[in-house]
Amino acid sequence: YLRKMPTTFEPVTDKVNFPAQERAILQYWRDIDAFKQSVRQSQAEGRPAYIFYDGPPFATGLPHYGHILAGTIKDVVTRYAHMKGYHVERRFGWDCHGLPIEYEIDKKLSLKGRPDVLKMGIDKYNEECRSIVTRYTNEWRQIVERFGRWVDFDNDYKTMDVTFMESTWWVFKELFDKGLVYRAFRVMPFSTACGTALSNFEVSQNYKEVSDPSIIVQFKVTLEEKRSILAWTTTPWTLPSNVALCVNSKLKYLIVKNKENGHEWIVGKDRWPWVLACLKKDAKDFEVLKEMEGKDLVGTSYEPLFEYFRGKVVKGKAWHIVSDGYVSTEAGTCIVHQAP
Secondary structure: OOOOOOOOOOOOOOOOOHHHHHHHHHHHHHHOOHHHHHHHHHHHOOOOEOOOOOOOOEOOOOOOHHHHHHHHHHHHHHHHHHHOOOEOOOEEEEEOOOHHHHHHHHHHHOOOOHHHHHHHOHHHHHHHHHHOOOOOHHHHHHHHHHOOOOOEEEEEEEOOOHHHHHHHHHHHHHHHHOOOOOOOOOOOOEEOOOOEEOOHHHHHOOOOOOOOOOEEEEEEEOOOOOEEEEEEEOOHHHHHHOOEEEEOOOOEEEEEEEOOOOOEEEEEHHHHHHHHHHHOOOHHHEEEEEEEEHHHOOOOEEOOOOOOOOOOOOOOOOOEEEEOOOOOOOOOOOOEEEOO
């Protein structure tokens, strides 16, 4: 005989609907105004402020996985600070600057570049940009609240607000006055249409899989009338500034001779069939004179393709073969063109 003991908790079903439970919790938070009430209480208690600088998303698109992941981390940090005894304001923000918004307006109005913008008028162009800032506000709020993040959408900020811009310029001026700002040069992706540098985010917006314009180039070996090095490059526009060729010291290389004209090529053994296919040649038309390792080629000098820098470099410092482990058998000729 087993006596049934009284239970402390309500029975839990073994068929839990987690999405339904989440929606019920979210609705409960709304009913009691949980987030804003917690902020009001922490302020009334005189807690020290916890300042959290939240980089806002662009206002022109819908949230994606990256926003949700970053938003979850931000929510964890600010909730933890609140539980540690701080007053934590959490205002949602919108990034209204940069090319994403301008790109949307250019597409909408069929504007091709700066002349079209000036013809339209910068004031009118700016107004068009401002008009789409809140286009996806409802969608953002729905998704952000759905994954449980506590943040204030009603008291949000926009980077186009005058107060925000003036604060940003004030910070920059303070840095300048303290000697922390300097002028220098940096290689940046650039939009010729917009006439401005691009951020990594802006560049990736137009990311495409394309075929590289790779070519195979002959570099004549110094003092060898009929011997050339076959190098490969995906940046042929840099060939005028070529300073070296790179091999892998551990890979195998061939010296092959064209039976028809007697010309000799130095090429990677593993890539020789690919080179033949690219040049539409047949292996039977060539004779393998020698096989060697890449280390045996290091130091071999060759003639530069162009005369721009001849006589302007320290003797022996350019136009010879060097080695590095990054050269592989996966592409090209196993000999890579090098330029600054």
